[in-house]
Amino acid sequence: MAATPVWSVDPRTGKRREQVGHEATAREVDEAVRAAHATRGALADRTVRAAFLRAAADLLDGAAAEVTGAADAETALGAPRLTGELGRTTGQLRAFADAVDEGAYLDIRIDHADASLTPPRPELRRYKVPLGVVAVYAASNFPLAFSVPGGDTASALAAGCPVVVKAHPDHPATSALCGALLRRAAVAAGLPADVVAVVHGFDAGLELVRHPLVTAAGFTGSIRGGRALFDAAAARPVPIPFHGELGSLNPVVVTPAAAAERAEEIGGGLAGSVTLGVGQFCVKPGLVLVPAGADGDRLTEALAKALGETGPGVLLDHRMRDAFIAGVRERAALPGVDAPVTPGPGGEHTVTPGFLTVPAARLTAPGPHELLLEECFGPVTVLVRYEDQGEATALLDRLPGNLSATLHLSTAETEGGAAEGAAGAAELVERVTALAGRVVVNGWPTGVAVAPAQHHGGPYPAATSHSTSVGGTAIERWLRPVAYQSVPDALLPAELREANPLGLPRRVTGG
């Protein structure tokens, strides 16, 4: 049987640009995994690993024009956005190199032997070791930062895990280019090229998660695709952790006082957040609770004006365009749903942004309107008009898990203490904490900062685990602890020796 070719497609025209290799067969996936597995020993050297991550960042920056050009041709995301995304990507690689150097991620704990305890305590020294080959599933909407050279790959390599990436069909040429750059960086740092490999094809993705030598997976994508892979990971003879980011509504609550104070500003800001990247962000605000009444009307009008002035955009592929148009139509057809600015087809290859409105009462009980509580990928959001706090609360209690939850509050509400509405605002913060991995006040959820304290995850379906895919702690996903009991100093890993020759941070008990 002939190999299935993989095509790079221009979403602006729907036309094939070039063939990028072919879909990997089961045998090719096996070869890639085995080759990656064989590099574990080489990757064990932390100094080399850090140098590799920095070399990768340098090579990607050096090829910026080529990389962003390839990505734009396949995704239509535009040069400014892709230049920013490349900076985020190489910044991430360097941040993980720093984390490897620092070594706090090893979470070293040492308990000295203590014969005075009952029972006596033996010497215990614990740190974390890499799991082994990690499978990474690239995202459609971030051809760089959540794809071949993205956060999953960077954090897994930082942990000491070889990586096999399943490329996303929306940007195979970018994936191949970035894969080649990463492999070149590995060799430049003295590592085998096979520490990272790229495979294409849907079936290859399933083969990968089922491969006995694959020890964990990272995924960013849809609920359907992610859940299928999660299920495959859990059904293995030896189950593996599957860290998937699947879908999120990213609810926003605008309080009556905030609407009274800043209706136009909030409406305009919302339009910007909803249309950023043509609405193709996993943290796009997809459901906005806006008070009924005049202030909420002003917000709605400001949103309508801003969205009406936003031109059409190109989605990542035609399947997504079809799904967006159909998804909006289905939602707009529900009783009581209005579309002040109707989102839908623009030109032959574009879509126009818009929004829907619905009274909260339609959503506070089970029924067909629950469709509005499912993510609709693309430049659309749903404004839910609520009559009172009780209605808003009832709706929040019905939401699934989210990556983010955002509150727009008035000045007084943010002041705390005895200020008007402050108690209610504090209660809102607590309520949405139960719903999300990140809580934003008076801002927008789009723009997930790469920072040590970041958390990008949340209750299912936002994520399939309680880990983060962005930020300093993302590395924790690819490690497991090991404790050494009464192991003579000379036989311990250097990281755990009493003299601390590598100068690593550690927590020590007793002794």
Next chain:
Amino acid sequence: MAATPVWSVDPRTGKRREQVGHEATAREVDEAVRAAHATRGALADRTVRAAFLRAAADLLDGAAAEVTGAADAETALGAPRLTGELGRTTGQLRAFADAVDEGAYLDIRIDHADASLTPPRPELRRYKVPLGVVAVYAASNFPLAFSVPGGDTASALAAGCPVVVKAHPDHPATSALCGALLRRAAVAAGLPADVVAVVHGFDAGLELVRHPLVTAAGFTGSIRGGRALFDAAAARPVPIPFHGELGSLNPVVVTPAAAAERAEEIGGGLAGSVTLGVGQFCVKPGLVLVPAGADGDRLTEALAKALGETGPGVLLDHRMRDAFIAGVRERAALPGVDAPVTPGPGGEHTVTPGFLTVPAARLTAPGPHELLLEECFGPVTVLVRYEDQGEATALLDRLPGNLSATLHLSTAETEGGAAEGAAGAAELVERVTALAGRVVVNGWPTGVAVAPAQHHGGPYPAATSHSTSVGGTAIERWLRPVAYQSVPDALLPAELREANPLGLPRRVTGG
């Protein structure tokens, strides 16, 4: 339909002692979970939680005679062992109270806003919040330390999660008693009694893991039971983390030099470790690599002598006794397997310890002898006689995941550097690190110290996740991170406020 009664049974006679309530119906499980769920707000207070854990420890210690008496009557583990186990259990509760007070488990990270970065970084403050109701599945072999008042319960309550325990049928009376003490301690500390509840019955256990309000599970038990529950947890509409400890061979490697130096000591020590608790420890050394030749023969003889002198013991229940006898028979019948001291039935209700031997060559390729690589619960171990390092290595490479791996080394081998055999010993440490969650040198794996640096887990099937069920980091299983972005100080949880009013440890970046 009448409720199915639950009986406490005396394993020394096989006779029913008393009825302990009945198996929980689906409705009763639902009620227990809902009642537990309703206590989350009360449990959110860290000070009260710590007081509760200490009150529970005090009440258990105060009722020591009653608790260990109940446990002995149901498990035949004996007063000395159960007294030690109770001390471990209350020590664990107090250690987690200390961890709650200290607050390091909140893993607070703060990134101050930085407008000079590209893109500008917003203020980010991250900590961990409790997941919600945790289901705990009690172990047969630890009626206290891994059951109702055990480590899973203690760490989940410490994290702020209400607990519903599914009691083990081997000790329902002990479970009911401990459950009542924990509930009394909750009330004494000002909490609702429903922060912890106990249910009985196999079906109740399945209902529990499938309940929509249950957010995570902890399990200690068999591969079959654990995997079924793991699968149910993964198959839920909203999957939940399942932290299960399922089974472990706990391999031991005795080097030729160690056998030459300490054959008798190692053989005697092994006998003690294999028969501790009548071989019913999850870390019982179940597979021991012993060199062929005279030194290994001396070790074998010392083991035979010690085991031959060990009297019969009572297993936890008759089903286990049947499984032990059948499991040993099946293994002993394999070609090439000898039984220098035949383990098997003692009296009507007891078993006698023993061991099997097999040449390593029988185990280095797939075949019926793979049965010897499966855990056999009870006082039996398998000595694998190996000809050379290559054969030992080949066997190690075929082992599944383990809770522990133990090395017995000679004095020179432990010295490191250029000492004879030290390089090989270091390589062995590295090799068994890949196999296990804890590596022990010149000791025995039984006796898992409760200590901050402990790790009790390991690659599947030792554990279904990369977490630990013993030690300071066990609390991490029941928490998820949340990041607060640009949330005004007055609306932040007290744990994250800039002035650090609770004096918690934190990592701060920038600002």
